[in-house]
Amino acid sequence: MIDQNRIAAANARQEADLRADYDALAHQLDRRGVNIERITEAVMAFGVAVPSWGVGTGGTRFARFPGPGEPRHIFDKLEDCAVIQDLTATTPRVSLHFPWDQVEDMDGLFESGRALGLAFDAVNSNTFQDHPADPRHPLSYKFGSLSHTDPAVRQQAVEHNVLCIELGRKVGANALTVWIGDGSNFPGQAHFARAFERYVESMQAVHGDLPEGWKLFLEHKIHEPAFYSTVIQDWGSSLMAAQAIGPAAHCLVDLGHHAPNVNIEMIVARLAAAGRLGGFHFNDSKYGDDDLDAGSIDPFRLFLVFNELVDAERRGLAGFAPAYMLDQSHNVTDPIESLMTSAIEVARAYAQALIVDRASLDQHQEANDVMLAAQTLKRAFTTDVTPILAMARARKGAAIDPLAVYRASGYRRQVAEIRPAAKGGGGGIV
């Protein structure tokens, strides 16, 4: 954790400058009919969950270069997550992944989180790799899991998901995210329709085990690890599956899981209209990757996604309550620094979307005034909302400049003395 006095001392040095910038922005927004306090309050209430696996150094298929002080287990991971929350006040929840984060004493895990000021978000199952150490997993997922041709493998995968629900209940989670690696690498390898039917049937069994109030998130991905076809490839497959599985099934949009140039903001609008938008995994991508820091490549797209979310919220769509999470792999940066930066970038997109002049946008759209409609969005996107984000953090006791306070704290150096250096080597999803 980061010493509160350290944060307060750093903030005291920057407070006057922030106040001046904030007041200047308040005047500018006021002229546009926007009350800055309303935006700041909304940003203060905004949160995005951090994935437990995100605080470890990731890798590519080719290699992994571990950083110093890598977390050894979930308790170390929680400490790193607490640092992110201490400094940004934007990441109050952690998303666990099983079996990676499974411990004997799940109640103790819940308490450890609480002591650090953290709660738990959706839990994630893992049937994209084998679990050789687990006697409940004698069968291999090499050729699929929930959609496998062998009913015994499907049953094993269903039971793992049911176990994840049980573990999630112990830490106060209320959603299960299911991403499968099922698919094919060769034309002809799999029967598209039958594989999809088997997936739906398996997921119906998982759905039947959901506790009251829980949601089941279906995460689609266009490719990888299967490179020819995946069973839940796109939002269409995801929506079809969710509608067939049951009312608690919702589609989860991972920004990096689409083909390049796909209009993700429109997918968001469609899923919201269908009442099946479950939530997000935020990250960014340039080519076929899906793990770069949120807003690092295409911040305009992130803004356009939030523009649809704010619009859906404003229209009061029934049951609209998407879950927000980061899902990134940090190969060349300190994961804590990347996650802090990404959380702030996601909050930035939200704040920018909140200042869109929606009455004008509606008017320009109805009048087919293309240029003014486009400029209405651009005007919000090009507004520097940094003072709003910093003020929201400062009011919650977090840092005006999280990165500077983190580096000055020496946290990474301190944990590197306690945590043994991790070995590098081969690639693989981490």
Ligand SMILES: [Mn+2]
């Ligand atoms: Mn994801």
